Amino acid sequence: MKEKHREGLMEEKRLFFPPTGFSSKAVMRNPEIHELGRDRTKFWDEQGKRLDWFKPWDTVLEWSHPFAKWYVGGTLNAAYNCLDRHLEGARRNKAALIFEGELGDRRVLTYQDLYREVSQFANVLKSFGVEKGDRVTIYMPMIPEAVIAMLACARIGAPHCVVFGGFSAEALRDRVLDAQAKVVVTSDGSFRRGNIIPLKESVDQALKNVTCVKKVIVVQRTGQPVDMQEERDMWYHEVIKNVSIVCPAEPMDADDMLFILYTSGTTGKPKGVVHTVGGYMVGVSTTHEWVFDVKEEDVYWCTADVGWITGHSYLVYGPLSNGATVFMYEGAPDYPEKDRYWEIIERYKVTILYTAPTAIRTFMKWGESYPLGRDLSSLRLLGSVGEPINPEAWMWYYKYIGGERCPIVDTWWQTETGMIMMTPVPGITPLKPGSCTIPFPGVHIEIVDHMGTPVPKGEGGYLVVREPWPAMLKTVYGDDKRYEDTYWSQFTGVYFTGDEAKWDEDGYFWVIGRVDDVINVSGHRIGTAEVEGALVDHPSVAEAACVGRTHEVKGQAVFAFVSLKEGIVIGDELIDELKAHVVLKIGSLARPDDIFLTAELPKTRSGKIMRRLLKDIAEGRAMGDTSTLADVAVINFLKKNIDAQK
Numbered sequence: 353m354k355e356k357h358r359e360g361l362m363e364e365k366r367l368f369f370p371p372t373g374f375s376s377k378a379v380m381r382n383p384e385i386h387e388l389g390r391d392r393t394k395f396w397d398e399q400g401k402r403l404d405w406f407k408p409w410d411t412v413l414e415w416s417h418p419f420a421k422w423y424v425g426g427t428l429n430a431a432y433n434c435l436d437r438h439l440e441g442a443r444r445n446k447a448a449l450i451f452e453g454e455l456g457d458r459r460v461l462t463y464q465d466l467y468r469e470v471s472q473f474a475n476v477l478k479s480f481g482v483e484k485g486d487r488v489t490i491y492m493p494m495i496p497e498a499v500i501a502m503l504a505c506a507r508i509g510a511p512h513c514v515v516f517g518g519f520s521a522e523a524l525r526d527r528v529l530d531a532q533a534k535v536v537v538t539s540d541g542s543f544r545r546g547n548i549i550p551l552k553e554s555v556d557q558a559l560k561n562v563t564c565v566k567k568v569i570v571v572q573r574t575g576q577p578v579d580m581q582e583e584r585d586m587w588y589h590e591v592i593k594n595v596s597i598v599c600p601a602e603p604m605d606a607d608d609m610l611f612i613l614y615t616s617g618t619t620g621k622p623k624g625v626v627h628t629v630g631g632y633m634v635g636v637s638t639t640h641e642w643v644f645d646v647k648e649e650d651v652y653w654c655t656a657d658v659g660w661i662t663g664h665s666y667l668v669y670g671p672l673s674n675g676a677t678v679f680m681y682e683g684a685p686d687y688p689e690k691d692r693y694w695e696i697i698e699r700y701k702v703t704i705l706y707t708a709p710t711a712i713r714t715f716m717k718w719g720e721s722y723p724l725g726r727d728l729s730s731l732r733l734l735g736s737v738g739e740p741i742n743p744e745a746w747m748w749y750y751k752y753i754g755g756e757r758c759p760i761v762d763t764w765w766q767t768e769t770g771m772i773m774m775t776p777v778p779g780i781t782p783l784k785p786g787s788c789t790i791p792f793p794g795v796h797i798e799i800v801d802h803m804g805t806p807v808p809k810g811e812g813g814y815l816v817v818r819e820p821w822p823a824m825l826k827t828v829y830g831d832d833k834r835y836e837d838t839y840w841s842q843f844t845g846v847y848f849t850g851d852e853a854k855w856d857e858d859g860y861f862w863v864i865g866r867v868d869d870v871i872n873v874s875g876h877r878i879g880t881a882e883v884e885g886a887l888v889d890h891p892s893v894a895e896a897a898c899v900g901r902t903h904e905v906k907g908q909a910v911f912a913f914v915s916l917k918e919g920i921v922i923g924d925e926l927i928d929e930l931k932a933h934v935v936l937k938i939g940s941l942a943r944p945d946d947i948f949l950t951a952e953l954p955k956t957r958s959g960k961i962m963r964r965l966l967k968d969i970a971e972g973r974a975m976g977d978t979s980t981l982a983d984v985a986v987i988n989f990l991k992k993n994i995d996a997q998k
């Protein structure tokens with residue numbers, strides 16, 4: 353995968369047309385739709401009407417570069433749009449969430465059920481003093497209460513900050529502090545491959561000496577004993593008892609904050625990406641319906657965790673605003689057997705599956721006998737997100753999961769974009785394996801050179817967004833300057849994605865990957881600076897430099913070069929200890945695959961670590977220009993030793 357492979361990508365000539373019968377029934381089948389999207393304000397003005405507003409907007413967009421306000425003057429509520437408005441007709445008793453736990457426990461919540469539980473929990477939050485604008489951190493497994501907590505926050509206008517349950521106590525603490533959360537919602541633990549991950553224990557560690565958090569609400573999931581701090585900690589099942597099911601949805605300005613979601617950037621400090629109610633909801637609702645071709649009878653499964661943006665936009669807000677039936681699974685794909693996903697699809701007759709290339713490559717490795725052993729004929733559409741999908745994985749997904757009858761929507765987007773930005777519209781767009789095809793209607797994407805000038809078809813460069821789009825981030829929480837610097841300062845007037853891409857003669861886009869210091873491990877963004885910070889925090893480490901290297905299954909893996917302090921004895925235990933230290937500081941998702949201990953790191957004469965050369969070494973390829981190095985012997989030593997290990 354990646355770089356070397358993706359170089360030749362545009363030579364991929366296979367073209368797949370929407371299957372017979374698909375286009376004629378597709379929700380969006382107007383071949384003019386991309387053309388109509390060129391009048392962006394008119395297009396998004398029209399799409400705004402798909403939501404229920406308490407008060408309609410006056411102006412669709414106010415653009416004061418780089419700050420946008422969408423649907424100005426309008427008021428609405430995200431939870432109302434996901435729940436209340438479905439209760440009038442036949443959807444009321446339709447399944448909103450079908451849940452299956454790792455141990456096989458099952459729950460179905462209809463729209464009426466979900467409405468009731470959300471309203472009750474919203475009242476609980478209110479009774480604990482949570483008011484409009486107060487932040488609530490959610491650190492939960494993939495269980496219905498995670499969705500309930502998110503929607504309860506949205507209902508009362510308290511922005512939620514979901515922190516992925518795989519993050520460590522320290523990472524959680526940083527995020528709680530940055531958001532100054534008033535309440536934390538968590539569970540005793542979560543099930544993973546038959547083990548219990550002790551979430552409450554991490555919360556206890558994270559909250560040591562943290563004063564902003566007044567209450568911790570704990571869902572009982574695994575049942576193992578946990579410490580409950582008096583006054584602060586409450587059991588969910590106790591506080592929810594006898595609470596009123598009536599909780600009016602708070603009218604929110606379109607520009608009010610819906611949530612903060614932390615993501616990795618080029619510095620060690622994670623960025624709190626802020627999304628607002630109006631634009632975000634219009635963006636995710638429109639894209640969800642058209643990209644996934646969602647119909648009333650579909651069973652839609654997005655495998656992403658709610659701790660990531662994909663979980664927010666395409667497990668919660670997009671599908672529920674469209675009144676879809678969402679399937680939610682708590683556990684691992686290989687527990688108890690490697691056909692768990694296929695068993696689920698067979699059991700629930702899932703019709704739409706949205707997952708990540710890293711998962712697909714894992715399934716490929718396990719072999720096709722697992723999917724072939726199950727009836728997957730209910731599937732009619734497949735999706736991919738998180739990183740570039742290599743044509744080989746695309747073809748496998750198409751053949752063995754989709755039975756050569758399901759279009760694949762390869763969707764390119766980011767935490768910051770909030771909504772899918774480049775994608776096929778499945779009833780219209782012919783597919784090319786490995787390409788996310790073309791921008792969604794109403795979205796204006798370009799590839800520019802280092803001067804910011806758009807490059808002609810057939811060439812590559814930096815991926816930028818030329819015009820504001822409704823689900824765009826509003827800012828970085830508490831740091832407008834960082835928002836401007838990170839996204840709007842590289843090229844005049846446009847949003848810089850951090851990605852590199854090419855477009856071919858047909859105008860199809862081929863995303864290559866990040867050009868900044870972000871490593872994409874299994875579709876999860878990890879900042880090199882964060883991992884380096886964690887390594888340097890270890891008492892034996894003097895300096896550290898991390899790069900991403902190509903990995904067959906994960907897309908990329910973390911490769912760390914570490915120099916030790918004077919007098920430290922080198923040994924294999926130390927490497928394990930350093931890896932464990934990264935897990936402790938950030939979480940297992942950031943664990944380096946390789947750590948190479950070295951006396952020195954290669955630096956320029958001005959003392960900058962030359963990551964570009966380290967990357968060449970990690971990839972096992974020829975080194976680029978070494979002329980600016982202070983001491984070329986350092987890099988030659990590294991190259992020789994690492995090549996020898998391979």
Ligand code: 6R9
Nearest residue numbers: 737738739740762763764765766767863866
């Ligand atoms: C939704 C999500 C964003 C980064 C993005 C890019 C990579 C995501 C992709 C893709 C190629 C796709 N990325 N989808 N690259 N093709 N279909 O993943 O958000 O976690 O913020 O990551 O992921 O590099 O810049 P996020």
